[in-house]
Amino acid sequence: MSARRVRIEQFDQDILVEDGDTILSSALAAGIDYPFLCQQGQCGSCKSYLISGSVDLGSFYNPMVLTEHERSRGLILACQAQPLEDCVVSVAELDGEVSHVVREITCSVVAVAHPASDITVIQLRNDSGQPFIFSAGQYAHLTFPGLPAREYSMANRPDVDLLEFHIRHLPGGRVSSYAATELAAGTAVTLRGPFGTAYLREEHLGPILLGAAGSGLAPIQSIAETALANGLKQRLHLYFGVRDRPNLYQQERLAELARRYSNLSITVALSEPSGAHDLRVGHLSSVIAADFDDLTDYHVYLAGPPAFCEAAQGVVLERGVTPASCFMDPFVTNK
Amino acid sequence: MTDTLSIDDTQDSFGLFTAAAVHDPYPFYQRARETEPIHWSERAQAWYFTRYRDVFVLQTRPDLSVDRVETLYSYLPTTDTDRFSNIIEHYTRWLLYRDGAYHDRLKALFMKAMTPRAIEAMRPKIQMRVETLLDSLEGQDQFDAYLDFAARIPVQVMIDLLGLPMSDEAMLRHWSDRCSNFLFQPVNPDREKLADEQRQILDAQQDYFIPIIRERRARPRADMISAMVQADVDGEKLTDMEVLATCNMMATAGGGTSRSAIAMALWRLQQFPDQLAKLKANPKLINLAAEEFLRYEAPTQRSIRTACESFDYEGHHIEEGQILHLMLGSANRDPEQFPDPDRLDLARNPNRHVTLGHGVHYCLGASLARMELRVALDGFIRRFPDYRLVSDEIVFMDRTASRRPTSLPVFAR
Numbered sequence: 001m002s003a004r005r006v007r008i009e010q011f012d013q014d015i016l017v018e019d020g021d022t023i024l025s026s027a028l029a030a031g032i033d034y035p036f037l038c039q040q041g042q043c044g045s046c047k048s049y050l051i052s053g054s055v056d057l058g059s060f061y062n063p064m065v066l067t068e069h070e071r072s073r074g075l076i077l078a079c080q081a082q083p084l085e086d087c088v089v090s091v092a093e094l095d096g097e098v099s100h101v102v103r104e105i106t107c108s109v110v111a112v113a114h115p116a117s118d119i120t121v122i123q124l125r126n127d128s129g130q131p132f133i134f135s136a137g138q139y140a141h142l143t144f145p146g147l148p149a150r151e152y153s154m155a156n157r158p159d160v161d162l163l164e165f166h167i168r169h170l171p172g173g174r175v176s177s178y179a180a181t182e183l184a185a186g187t188a189v190t191l192r193g194p195f196g197t198a199y200l201r202e203e204h205l206g207p208i209l210l211g212a213a214g215s216g217l218a219p220i221q222s223i224a225e226t227a228l229a230n231g232l233k234q235r236l237h238l239y240f241g242v243r244d245r246p247n248l249y250q251q252e253r254l255a256e257l258a259r260r261y262s263n264l265s266i267t268v269a270l271s272e273p274s275g276a277h278d279l280r281v282g283h284l285s286s287v288i289a290a291d292f293d294d295l296t297d298y299h300v301y302l303a304g305p306p307a308f309c310e311a312a313q314g315v316v317l318e319r320g321v322t323p324a325s326c327f328m329d330p331f332v333t334n335k
Numbered sequence: 336m337t338d339t340l341s342i343d344d345t346q347d348s349f350g351l352f353t354a355a356a357v358h359d360p361y362p363f364y365q366r367a368r369e370t371e372p373i374h375w376s377e378r379a380q381a382w383y384f385t386r387y388r389d390v391f392v393l394q395t396r397p398d399l400s401v402d403r404v405e406t407l408y409s410y411l412p413t414t415d416t417d418r419f420s421n422i423i424e425h426y427t428r429w430l431l432y433r434d435g436a437y438h439d440r441l442k443a444l445f446m447k448a449m450t451p452r453a454i455e456a457m458r459p460k461i462q463m464r465v466e467t468l469l470d471s472l473e474g475q476d477q478f479d480a481y482l483d484f485a486a487r488i489p490v491q492v493m494i495d496l497l498g499l500p501m502s503d504e505a506m507l508r509h510w511s512d513r514c515s516n517f518l519f520q521p522v523n524p525d526r527e528k529l530a531d532e533q534r535q536i537l538d539a540q541q542d543y544f545i546p547i548i549r550e551r552r553a554r555p556r557a558d559m560i561s562a563m564v565q566a567d568v569d570g571e572k573l574t575d576m577e578v579l580a581t582c583n584m585m586a587t588a589g590g591g592t593s594r595s596a597i598a599m600a601l602w603r604l605q606q607f608p609d610q611l612a613k614l615k616a617n618p619k620l621i622n623l624a625a626e627e628f629l630r631y632e633a634p635t636q637r638s639i640r641t642a643c644e645s646f647d648y649e650g651h652h653i654e655e656g657q658i659l660h661l662m663l664g665s666a667n668r669d670p671e672q673f674p675d676p677d678r679l680d681l682a683r684n685p686n687r688h689v690t691l692g693h694g695v696h697y698c699l700g701a702s703l704a705r706m707e708l709r710v711a712l713d714g715f716i717r718r719f720p721d722y723r724l725v726s727d728e729i730v731f732m733d734r735t736a737s738r739r740p741t742s743l744p745v746f747a748r
Binding site: 022025028029033035036037038039040041042043044045047060062064065093095096201202203204205206207231232233234235263296297298299 | 442443444446447448449450451452453454455456458555556557558559561562565566567619622623626684685686687691693697701702705706
């Protein structure tokens with residue numbers, strides 16, 4: 001009889017798993033409050049990330065609960081998994097909240113684009129050999145060489161390998177000026193995260209309102225793409241507001257998404273338009289206020305500058321959204 | 336009623352159909368497992384599987400169907416069956432009794448509504464319902480732990496999940512009771528009377544649910560009916576009647592089984608005072624304990640399948656179209672799988688019971704059922720730690736396919 005040592009990150013504890021035992025049964029026997037419901041690979045409560053080592057995934061689990069795609073991304077079910085060597089595992093959810101461990105990883109820039117007058121979009125490759133696990137809507141601290149750390153939201157779906165960030169150019173901002181003018185492919189970046197509580201709640205059955213001002217589009221885009229890719233069928237209203245047409249970006253990507261998913265509608269508004277256009281005019285919170293009388297049973301996600309988040313939050317709460325159903329991490333800017 | 340206890344007589348299927356088995360089926364299961372674990376019953380015209388390993392394997396066989404149309408026809412009066420066509424139509428819309436695309440379509444939707452996070456999000460509401468019921472019992476010396484507590488929680492939870500008004504609880508519970516009575520069939524049913532009652536209930540359900548379903552189509556909310564009306568696969572939406580059938584399935588299957596699990600756990604705990612003491616000393620044990628309660632007393636005692644094609648199994652030839660009864664309650668007490676199976680051991684780990692099935696037809700409400708059981712028992716034992724049974728005798732609903740007490744009077748302290 002041989003035993004493998006398994007480290008469970010969230011409990012900061014090592015357990016021994018004997019041959020033939022599962023990670024879950026050994027954890028429970030060790031008195032760890034590991035989440036579980038069915039112990040039969042059918043519910044997903046004990047879903048965990050395999051951070052290092054290897055396991056036998058077991059044969060009795062529901063392929064709808066642990067999909068091939070998830071398996072390829074290192075997810076396991078602790079109630080089925082038997083370690084083949086010493087392992088480190090990370091529990092995916094605790095008490096109904098995501099429980100991602102904050103990690104510091106090294107990345108490199110693989111693409112830089114300037115799709116709007118004040119926006120730089122960058123893509124990063126994770127070079128660390130460790131997984132970077134987050135939920136749609138969360139953010140991270142990015143540190144470019146010689147510069148202070150700044151907070152940016154992941155704009156990609158969590159199951160996509162390349163990490164995407166939208167950096168808004170703030171006049172006089174050291175980091176954003178660097179990103180707008182000097183940042184080039186190949187640059188090494190340190191990423192620390194994930195952080196934030198405004199992540200997608202896929203369990204919600206009612207309609208969803210998404211409000212993005214400026215580079216607030218990054219987390220909102222991640223939330224919308226993730227929700228739709230994961231089969232959410234309720235209505236998704238995505239509102240995107242910028243100052244003027246030169247500040248618009250990602251329009252083709254959003255339009256393609258709306259073409260593909262009939263339950264997504266997109267409304268774009270300009271707050272200070274110049275020249276001809278066929279878009280809505282006004283501050284985004286006023287546009288939302290004009291379009292909805294009653295938002296009872298909605299989940300609302302807001303992203304952008306604090307002034308927008310506060311105004312929009314006021315609008316949606318007046319229209320029946322409960323505070324617990326309005327999710328936002330306002331962007332605080334640093335020069 | 337044949338009340339024979341000649342349990343060696345295989346013609347009588349080890350007494351599985353007797354009144355004594357309604358009260359305590361486990362000795363009969365044991366004899367069947369030890370004597371003829373794969374048994375053909377002439378009386379029931381069906382196969383009975385009582386060993387864990389057979390039940391486990393057969394639950395996942397793709398060539399066994401859960402389609403129940405033939406069984407449903409056998410529940411109806413033999414004359415003038417057309418009168419009851421709405422019963423057949425209704426139950427063939429139940430996900431539980433369907434294979435194939437319709438099943439997969441609805442299942443994907445349920446899995447979304449029953450993810451661990453969705454269940455966790457329901458926890459505060461379930462706790463609130465449980466605490467409110469416990470408040471209403473506070474101060475009474477004696478009450479009915481089944482009728483006044485266990486039987487009410489699952490219906491209230493379903494009402495919350497479906498987004499219906501709580502004022503309809505009594506009506507929905509009545510419907511759920513009567514539908515499960517029809518589906519599980521009493522030992523000696525009056526088929527005419529049962530079918531007639533079913534027809535009336537299904538008509539009443541149509542009057543009640545259809546306007547609500549249409550309202551949700553027009554203005555979706557954050558409830559399961561809204562999720563159902565918005566769901567589609569390959570552009571195909573569920574019809575009003577399909578949504579209605581699923582609502583009734585949730586209320587009947589979900590409402591009926593969980594109440595039994597809660598009540599049976601409270602009953603069995605009194606027979607194992609050491610285990611009750613253990614749970615009181617360590618409330619965190621409830622998560623594992625819930626599994627042991629589900630193993631020890633499966634609310635649904637058997638799972639019924641039809642062979643889609645002929646096959647040989649362990650030296651027996653199963654013909655296409657034959658009915659197979661997978662005896663969950665017996666499998667859960669099989670000593671080959673569970674050491675000391677008749678002992679209630681709340682810390683049993685691992686505990687791979689078959690109460691909620693596994694494979695394609697794994698119970699879709701299983702996570703919710705577990706959450707209800709955990710929250711209800713934890714709340715009850717905290718509030719009434721010294722509860723005692725008024726009588727050791729307990730009267731069960733008159734049927735062998737499911738186990739449910741008719742009442743559970745207790746002294747509060």
